[in-house]
Amino acid sequence: MKRFPGVVASDGVNLGVRQGEIHCLLGENGAGKTTLMRILYGLYQPDSGEIFLAGKRVKISSPSVALAHRIGMIHQHFRLVPTLSVEENVILGLDEGMGPFLRLGKTRKKIAAIADEYGLSIDPKAKVWQLSVGQQQRVEIIKALYRESDILIMDEPTSVLTPQEVDQLFTTLRTLVDDGLTIIFITHKLDEVMQVSDRVTVLRYGKLVATLPTSQTDKPSLARLMVGREVVFRLEKNPLQQGEKLLEVIELQTLSDRGLPALRNVSFEVYGGEILSVAGVSGNGQAELAEVLTGLRKATSGQIFLGGKDITNRSAREITDAGVAHVPAERIKMGTVRNMSVRENLILKDYRHPPFSRGIFLNHKKAEANAQRAMVDYQIAAPSDNSAAKLLSGGNIQRMVLARELSGNPRLIVAAHPTYGLDVGATEQVRQVLLRQRERGAAILLISEDLEEVMALSDRILVMFSGGVMGILDAEGAELGEIGLMMAGTQHEGVKR
Amino acid sequence: MKKPSLFRVERRPVPSGHVVVLVSILAIFAALLVAGIFFQAYGVSAIRAYQLIVKGALGSKLGLTETVRRAIPLLLCGVGLTIAFRALFWNIGAEGQLLLGGVAAAGVALFSGLPNVLLLPAMFIAGFLAGALWGLIPAALKARLGINDVITTLMMNYIAIYLVEWLIHGPWRGPTMRGFAYTDKFPSAATLPTISWTRIHWPTLLLGLALAVLAYLLITRTRAGFEIRVVGENPDAARFAGISVLKTTLLVMIISGGLAGLAGVGEVAGIHKMLLGPTHISMGYGYTAIIVAWLARRNPLAVIVTSLLFGVIMSGGDVIRVSLGLPFQVINLFNGLILFFLIGSELLMHYKISFSFRRQ
Numbered sequence: 001m002k003r004f005p006g007v008v009a010s011d012g013v014n015l016g017v018r019q020g021e022i023h024c025l026l027g028e029n030g031a032g033k034t035t036l037m038r039i040l041y042g043l044y045q046p047d048s049g050e051i052f053l054a055g056k057r058v059k060i061s062s063p064s065v066a067l068a069h070r071i072g073m074i075h076q077h078f079r080l081v082p083t084l085s086v087e088e089n090v091i092l093g094l095d096e097g098m099g100p101f102l103r104l105g106k107t108r109k110k111i112a113a114i115a116d117e118y119g120l121s122i123d124p125k126a127k128v129w130q131l132s133v134g135q136q137q138r139v140e141i142i143k144a145l146y147r148e149s150d151i152l153i154m155d156e157p158t159s160v161l162t163p164q165e166v167d168q169l170f171t172t173l174r175t176l177v178d179d180g181l182t183i184i185f186i187t188h189k190l191d192e193v194m195q196v197s198d199r200v201t202v203l204r205y206g207k208l209v210a211t212l213p214t215s216q217t218d219k220p221s222l223a224r225l226m227v228g229r230e231v232v233f234r235l236e237k238n239p240l241q242q243g244e245k246l247l248e249v250i251e252l253q254t255l256s257d258r259g260l261p262a263l264r265n266v267s268f269e270v271y272g273g274e275i276l277s278v279a280g281v282s283g284n285g286q287a288e289l290a291e292v293l294t295g296l297r298k299a300t301s302g303q304i305f306l307g308g309k310d311i312t313n314r315s316a317r318e319i320t321d322a323g324v325a326h327v328p329a330e331r332i333k334m335g336t337v338r339n340m341s342v343r344e345n346l347i348l349k350d351y352r353h354p355p356f357s358r359g360i361f362l363n364h365k366k367a368e369a370n371a372q373r374a375m376v377d378y379q380i381a382a383p384s385d386n387s388a389a390k391l392l393s394g395g396n397i398q399r400m401v402l403a404r405e406l407s408g409n410p411r412l413i414v415a416a417h418p419t420y421g422l423d424v425g426a427t428e429q430v431r432q433v434l435l436r437q438r439e440r441g442a443a444i445l446l447i448s449e450d451l452e453e454v455m456a457l458s459d460r461i462l463v464m465f466s467g468g469v470m471g472i473l474d475a476e477g478a479e480l481g482e483i484g485l486m487m488a489g490t491q492h493e494g495v496k497r
Numbered sequence: 498m499k500k501p502s503l504f505r506v507e508r509r510p511v512p513s514g515h516v517v518v519l520v521s522i523l524a525i526f527a528a529l530l531v532a533g534i535f536f537q538a539y540g541v542s543a544i545r546a547y548q549l550i551v552k553g554a555l556g557s558k559l560g561l562t563e564t565v566r567r568a569i570p571l572l573l574c575g576v577g578l579t580i581a582f583r584a585l586f587w588n589i590g591a592e593g594q595l596l597l598g599g600v601a602a603a604g605v606a607l608f609s610g611l612p613n614v615l616l617l618p619a620m621f622i623a624g625f626l627a628g629a630l631w632g633l634i635p636a637a638l639k640a641r642l643g644i645n646d647v648i649t650t651l652m653m654n655y656i657a658i659y660l661v662e663w664l665i666h667g668p669w670r671g672p673t674m675r676g677f678a679y680t681d682k683f684p685s686a687a688t689l690p691t692i693s694w695t696r697i698h699w700p701t702l703l704l705g706l707a708l709a710v711l712a713y714l715l716i717t718r719t720r721a722g723f724e725i726r727v728v729g730e731n732p733d734a735a736r737f738a739g740i741s742v743l744k745t746t747l748l749v750m751i752i753s754g755g756l757a758g759l760a761g762v763g764e765v766a767g768i769h770k771m772l773l774g775p776t777h778i779s780m781g782y783g784y785t786a787i788i789v790a791w792l793a794r795r796n797p798l799a800v801i802v803t804s805l806l807f808g809v810i811m812s813g814g815d816v817i818r819v820s821l822g823l824p825f826q827v828i829n830l831f832n833g834l835i836l837f838f839l840i841g842s843e844l845l846m847h848y849k850i851s852f853s854f855r856r857q
Contacts, residue, residue, distance in 0.1 A: 296736065317739025328737060337731045344723070348738045351723050360719050388511050 012049075013208045015201055017151075019054075022173060022183045024193045024214070026226055027203035028449060033186045034076075036203070037153045040184075041073040042066040072144030073153040078136050082129035086122055087111060090143050114145045118175050119168075134165035141172065152176070153184045158192060159283055170196050188226075188449075189281055190219045190488045202226055223484025227451040237435060240459050243272025244307075246443035247293075247412050252302035254292050262288035264467040266302070270412065270443040275434065277458035277475075278447045280487050285467035286447045287329060290416045293445070294326040295319040306412060320349055325410035327401055329417045329447070335401040338390035342382050343371040345389045346404050374403040379429070395426030402433055413437055416447040431457060451480060465489045512846040517794060524842040525792075525806075528834035535830060541821050553816025554809040560816070562695035566768070568808030569698070570595065570760035570779070572705035574786030575793065575800040576712045577756030581632075582795045583716060584749040585729040590635065590650030591757040592783025593657030594628040596775055598761025600661060601627035603669070603680055603772035606687035606765075613686035620687060621704075621762050628758020629751040631657065636750035640743040654783070661775045669772065680772040689767035698767025701759070708756060712797035715752075725749055757783060781829070785811070788836045807832075 013036060017023045025033045038044045040051065042060040051058055053069055060066050066073070080089050087107050097103050111124045120138045128136060137157060144152055158166045173183055173196060187193060193200050194214060202209040202225040209225050247270040256262035262285050270276045278286050291297035293304060295316035304312045306322055314322070328334040336345055347356045347367050355366040371385035378399045382392055392400065398418065406413070415434060419427040434457060438444055448454050454461055454475075461478055463470040463486035471492025473483070486492055509516075533543030554564045574591040581588040601623035605611070611619055635649035664680075671681035689698035716722040728735045728745045735742055764778050765771065772778070789807050793799035814828035 295739070315739060316737065320739055326737070330733075333731075334733045334737045337727055337734045339730045340726065348727065348734065352720060357720050360721065362718055362720060362723055364718075391511065 013203070013206070015208065016211070017182060017184060018199070019150075019182050020177055020180050021198040022177055022185055022196055024197035024200040025184060025186045025203060026188065026190070026193055026200055026222060028188055028226060028451075031188075031203040031226075032206035033188075033203055034155055035206070037073065037155060037184065037186060040066070041071060041153060067147055067149075070148060070150040071153065072147060072149030072151065074137070074140045074144060074155065074157060076155040076157075076159060078140055080128045080136060080139060083127065085125050085127055086131075086139050086142075087124040089128055089139055090124075090146050092143075094147070110146060111142060114142055117179075118145070118172050120172060134161050134168070137161070137165075137169070145176075149181070151182045151184065153186070155186045156188070157185070158187065158189065166192075190222050190226075190484060193222060194219060219485055219488055220481030223487075224480050227480055227484070237457070238439060241273045241439075241441070243274075243441050243443075245269050246272050246307055247445070248303075248305040249293075250303045250305075252289075252292060252304065253300045254288050254297055255300060256288060262467050263292065263299075263302075266464075266467070266469055268462055268469065268472060270445055272411070272441045272443050273438055274459040275438050275444040275446050275457050276472075277454040277461045278445065278464055279451060279454045279461055279483060280449070280464035280470075282449055284464045284487075286464055287416070288467075289464070290326070290329065290414050290445075290447055293319075293412075293414050294324060323408070323411035325405035325408070325413045327398075327405050327413065327415040327418050329420070331398055331401050332394075336389045336397055339388055341386045342375070342380065342389055342392070342400060343367050343385040345400055346371050346374055346385075346407075348404060350404075350407065370407075374400070374407070378403040378433075395422050395429075398422060398426060398430060402430065406433070406437060409440070410442060413442055413444045414447070415444065417449065418446070419448075419450065419453060451483060454483075455480070463487055463492070509847055509849045516846060520842045520846045521792060521794070521839065524838035525835055527838045528831065531834050531838075532831055539823065541817075541823065546817050546821060546823075549817050549820060550809070550813030553820075554813035560812060562692075562697055563812035563815070564805065564808040565702070566696045566698075566808075567811040568804045569702050569705055569763055569767075570782040571786050571789050571804035571807050572709065572800060573701070573760035573763070574757045574783055575789035575804050576705065576709045576797045577753035578786055578790035579793060579795045579797045579800060580712055580716070580725065580756075581749045581753035582790055583729050584725045584745060585732075586636065586639070586746055586749055586753075587647045588632065588635075588650050588750065588753050589647055589787065590632065590653045590783070591753070591760075591786050592779055592781065593650075593654035594631045594754040594757035595761040595764070595779055595783050596654075596657040596661050597627040597631040598624035598758025599765040599772060599778050600657075600664065600761075601758065602687075602762040602765050603664075603683070606683040607669070607680060613684075616684070616687045617689065617700075617766070620766055621759060624758040624762035625755040626758070628761065629755035631758070632750035632754020633747060636746050640746045658775045661772065661778070665772055665774065671771070678774065683766065683770045687766060688770045689763065691767065696768055698763055701763030701767055704759060704763075706801065708759075709797045709801050712752075716797065721745075721748065757786075780811075781832075785832055788832055788839070791836065791839055 015036065025036065027033045035044065039046050040060065042062045042065050045061070051060060058069060060069065081092065084092070087104055090111060091102065091107050108124050115121055120142055122135060122138050122142065128139060131139070157169060161169060177183060185197060197214045199211060199213050200217070200222065201211040202222065204226065249269070250267050252263050252266040253261065254263045266285070266289065268276065278289065280286055288297060292299050295314055295318065298313050302312070303310060306324065309322070311319055311322055332338070337348065344367070347370065350356055351362060356363055356370070368385060374380065375382060375385060380392070380399045380403065381396050389397065389400065413434070418430050418434065422430065431453070434444060434446065446454070446457060455478070458475045460472055461475055461483065462472045463483060465487060466489065470486040470490070473492065529547065536543040536546045552560070554560045574595060578588055578591055602620040605620045605623045606616060609616070609619060631653060635646055635653060638644040638649050639646045665678045669680045671679050673681050689700050691698050716725065724735070724740045724745050725748070727738065727740055728742050732742055735745070760782065761778070769778065785807055789800060789803045792803040792806070810831050811828055814831065817823055818825055818827060
């Protein structure tokens, strides 16, 4: 068991993994998959519980102990030194040279042997920064094999790969288990579980839900296990009072940071007074969609209309002024200025307009009054309105962001993962706030990976996969299994391409 | 199995005002202490050296006025740098921007042919614009192409130095100067008045003080200042709020470069009354101003105090150089040590140490 301040991240989990299998750990973000694996790798210490390796009780106090037990871990974000070559990265931290000298010749031979055996072709002399992400991952795998790991833990290894690279990775993994290695594969993608694993363990809220042989289950049942049948929150939601069409998106396309297509012909509408949820596994275009809608990313084609007015590729400022609020997914990195006061953070978007500015000057008095009011209305717990935002807890930061974004009675609210990482109380409050805005007649686009939240709040549900719309369902009567299938790339019937 | 620890180090999320002042003073003392070791190694009593510095810089009328005169360019450059540093633009190029201000002022003074009453105002305007232009080049390079500002601003200094050298050896060499590498003397209408017999060119001093107050108001009270702080603290949030990082970066470098340019005008029009070798014009004011701004914790008003402090070090350094026969670099030693300890103290400010004397 592992507790983080205020949260039990891993709660009484009994996980058994057999030698020579690919064992998937399946769960939503925050379900405790990574925490569990970090305990196995010695990065965290369990508050209680034991680990047995081949029948013997072991205490893994640090990653080097894990390595000594032949446990290797491949992190989601690679631990490589970009300016060093592949072979230098592979031997990094190993003590096998002659005195102060490296013996790269020997290293190179061993790398070549590993690469040959498992189809991990790589140039040992290439610098890591020159490699593609897929190749870098290969270096990580070679690193683990070079250390003669018996157990390989992979944390969401496919999240950064192209489909072709994924296929190649899976082939490699099969060769590895045929050779007797054991692989623990962390993922939240149902397709991958079905494709690659021998057995699967589902985690939810830090608890183990089930361990099943993959051959005896299917995607809809896994989706149900992952999300949970019971809805934790019962929200009072008034019947839909659909207003006029506020947002219309037509065949929108854009590129990701890596220059790959991130949105493929996305079209939908949002009406006043409704919550349209965008569900999907992370990395399927939701983040880019939010950015394009709020002017933070350029659309490469397609159009966005707000209340009939074309706002495609307008600046973030123009779009804000047109009445679009944005509750960003990265509420600390993007939504707040840590070293500035709560008062100043609350006028981050409105500082150019009266009453907060007079000519070229700011009106500190009005900003202060505004902060006092917001702190009461949104129950922002802060030492004072003049304290730095970094002193606030996660929940209070989100309350502050909401207070700012919703202050001008926006017409459209783009809320990305608004309750992610918040405690129960703050989550409840954020959801209530969104429902109040719905009642006021705002159009709300809710991007969430939390299917429970999607089911509880939305009027309609749009499912995205690989940058495309898999379908739009009425929330009433929508089935989790069906949504899960759509999230995994199954087209909903009646969707035209 | 927990080891009992004698003391614990804890993070202090927001250091209070008096902690900042205390830690800064401690840093200066630490620097003086280490510099003292060097004095001793040189065979000079450190205590005597410091006595001479204080007496030389503050103990006589001449010393005091020299301290103030040194503080003027430090004040102007330092105020400008606080603005650039607020936006996290690392302007290491105040030295070059100052020189360019001097060049522009000399150009106007010698070749513009403007009527006398307009000469000085035109020199200040030209100096501001030239310094701003010199600062805008690295700003544009960073904002558009992501080129490292530390390197470009630093390199622009060398271009400025050689530009001045070329001018005074080549096209602008004064025909009346018998072959020396100076321009001609400025006409008297193009020189700044000083306070009686001193070398304090008071118009520049007043300008510096006024600009320190204006810069403070800009940062704390205006929309532009708000934007500068947001860009400096979190560029992602700036983008999110629709603040143009490009425009803000250009603005801070117009101000920062422009103010350094004004300092250059003051030096050539107030002290030398001609354009001469770059090391004579500046003596590293632009670099020292980095420490001045840093010691002021990027607060333009505090620069008034810190620039005077470094005025003391510079004029006191002159005194010990002459009376103790120490090399000129002794001032650089001071500057280096103070900056070293200041940056070190930055980390210290954010932690506190609590001791626990528990017995087992």
